[in-house]
Each structure stands twice: as structure tokens, then as C-alpha cells.
Amino acid sequence: MNPKRESNPYDKIFKENAESIFLPLIAQKLGIEIDHFKPIKEKFQTTIEREMDLFYEVQSLVGQSFMLHVEFQSNHDKQMIYRMAEYHGIAYRKRKIPIKHLLIYLGTQKINIKSKLDENEIFTGFEVLNLYDIDTNELLKSQVPEVILLAVLSNYSKEQSEDILRSLIERLKKVSKSNLDLSKFMKQLLILSRLRHLDDITYK
Numbered sequence: 001m002n003p004k005r006e007s008n009p010y011d012k013i014f015k016e017n018a019e020s021i022f023l024p025l026i027a028q029k030l031g032i033e034i035d036h037f038k039p040i041k042e043k044f045q046t047t048i049e050r051e052m053d054l055f056y057e058v059q060s061l062v063g064q065s066f067m068l069h070v071e072f073q074s075n076h077d078k079q080m081i082y083r084m085a086e087y088h089g090i091a092y093r094k095r096k097i098p099i100k101h102l103l104i105y106l107g108t109q110k111i112n113i114k115s116k117l118d119e120n121e122i123f124t125g126f127e128v129l130n131l132y133d134i135d136t137n138e139l140l141k142s143q144v145p146e147v148i149l150l151a152v153l154s155n156y157s158k159e160q161s162e163d164i165l166r167s168l169i170e171r172l173k174k175v176s177k178s179n180l181d182l183s184k185f186m187k188q189l190l191i192l193s194r195l196r197h198l199d200d201i202t203y204k
Helices: 003-030 080-095 136-140 145-153 158-175 179-196 199-203
Strands: 034-039 054-060 065-073 099-105
Touching: 003 099, 065 080, 080 099, 136 145, 136 158, 145 158, 145 179, 158 179, 158 199, 179 199
Parallel strands: 065 099
Antiparallel strands: 034 054, 054 065
8 A cells, every 4th residue: 555645634634733733742842932823835846846744934932933844754754854855955945044844753653764864965065166267278278178168168358259269179179089079069169159159259
């Protein structure tokens, strides 16, 4: 029997009764005195659609505003931590206020699932590589065609555009292993040049 299909009737009941039954328990569990709240009834559309079991916008008595996300689970879903992380990213991107997540387990056995991400699983930010900051001549010196192509996106004045493109094309001719490869790189160059509005010059 599909556990997800089996849990649907229960989900409906819990959703209907959540405000009178679960919110007081949740407030106690999280150590928050809720002043008022309102349900957030929306689906988050990305490349995949995600609908949370319960989703509230909450205001505490001390003036703290946050989103409260609650999921009901009757089985031991080992992927739950990653689903929660996915919900977090989608919801925060949309609302940009803090989120508290809670799983309410409906089974009878002791639940044994991961509820915290490992340190190497936590998204803490990213590095930025700005191609516009890279020296054009360094890119043109490369023996790798794919690297040479990046020169069109590097830092040079508009007046230098034609000279840079000539040099770039000459380098591609030298390092390409075949006419077929050269043709491929020239097509890629034409596409990349659009990012700098140089496609007309490149085409010529």
C-alpha cells in the first residue's frame, strides 16, 4: 500500500483541525506565544510544484514575525530533511522572512529520521567569478579554445572590440584541432558576443 496515498485522508483531517489542535502544541514546542496568524494558501511554482501541508504567517506576542511550516508524516521518510530544505529555499525566496519548520509524526514507532543537515549539506553562500574582471590577454594566451572564447566577455573598451575579436578568432584557428571544431567554436563565439552586443561585428 502506498503510504502517501494512505495518509491523504489523515492530512485532510489534520489540516482542518490544525488551528484548534496543533497550533497551541506547536507554540508550546517552539516556545512562542502566538498573538495572531493567518494561513498562507499558495503553491510555490518552480521547475517542480511544492505544496506544504500547513503554512502560516505568524506574529508573536513579542512582535516576532515569521512563517510557520508544518508537515504531517506517518512513515519514516529518509528524504524528509531534503524536502524540508527544498521547501525552505522556495518559501524564503518568495517571502523573505524567517521560517520555522516542524514535523508532526503520526506513527506509533519511535521515529528515526534525520532532522538536521550535516555541515557540508548546509548552503552558506557562494563565490563569484566575474569574467569581466579577468585580463583579456591572459585568456587569449590560453591553449584551450573554450577558455579563449571567454575573452569576448572580459574587460576591454568598446574601441578595442574589433581588435579583440580578430585576435580571438586567430587564436581559435591556431588551437582548434579540426575545421569541425573551429566551426563549433565560431558559432559559440557568435552566441557569446550577444552578451556584449558585439554580434554584428563578430558576424562580419
